[in-house]
Amino acid sequence: MKHSLPTEAGQTKEAPKREHYIDAINQVFALFRLNYHAQFFKAFSTEAELTQIKKLWLGELARFTPETLLRAAKSILESSDFLPTLHTMIRHCESHSDTAKLPDPHSAYIEACRAPSPKARYRWSHPVVYHAGKACDWYFLQTSAESVAYPVFKRKYQDFCERVRAGEELALELENVIEHKPQTPLNKAENIKRLNMLRENLEL
Template sequence: MQDSNKLLQQAQREIEASSKTSPTAAGPAEGHTAPSDAHIDALNEVFALFRINYHNQYYKAYSDGAVLGQIKKLWLESLQRFEPDTIRRGAREVIETSEYLPTLNKMMVACQGDPRKHGLKDPHSAYVEACQAPSPKTTFQWSHPAVYYAGRASDWYFLSSSTERTAFPVFAQHYKRLCERVINGETLTAPDTPALPEHTETPLSNEENLRRMQALRESLDI
């Protein structure tokens, strides 16, 4: 297979003039938000990469232009939950690991990545960790900073006072986005812990307190 970076550069040149219009972005289906231009660009790059890398398979599978347009709409609707860079990364992973034109399901798996390779728990295990972590949260030994930041974004009180049925979907949404950022190469810093004072004072003894009190009385002449 050709180097994926070279393929991506070639694909970008090929779609430069039509990236905004290729997957005919007609009105979104009910219940779905309209895809962004960045997502449309990313999907066009993905299909250009597939066309270059899987040339014969591509034209055999997508010989009908009208059908291809409908397929792109379906892919765009399913993949727009991911960031555009995640979609590009998923495509590069597919062409580097498979000799066959991917299905939408395989593409989604590639976009999701393998969180375990980055030390990330599955969403439900992360949710349990966030709910059970004692306060102060910043001093807890988190399995990964993504769990802490997902909990903070969800609101700690909301997690502790709501049922799992209500709270878990909110937490999972934040956590999956953070996992996506980590898988894409971002490093999340550990939560800030309160700084210890530079100097600690030892409480005065009773004798020293009495001595200072006597000195104060003498200075005030009382």
């Protein structure tokens, strides 16, 4: 029995793009069905259940290209004896996407902390690192312990990575760059006050 993901009626001119995703999802599950036969039919015992799962995956994986979905599925087949979860599929999509060259979060964090000023003129490994660092506040990154700053940076960085994977182009803000001038060190009370303000702004 063929389990296909139905196309919604009354679609607009954007339908061809959606059709590509639907086709990719159907191909992915066809590969899983052939390679994880017993596990597959145990997990998806009815056509209605399989259709709902496909719709869920379609919604969650739409930020990747159809080509990435197929590459990720083939990677799973080559590396695992078990039917993948959605979480596993997402991880493989991230590592096989066209933006897979994005630095890992910790490497990006170290780069953001060590980059000299002016930040916009630094030769970043990827603009997303710059934008994540700026969103966290450079002073916060450079003066806070890693145990405090890294979780904040990681969350911001992953948000920007998602935007890049969705097709957004992030550019460095080269205009109006002001040369860095050393600031007068703040005393302990002022440091604590500024840190609390940053935490409040970052919803920590």
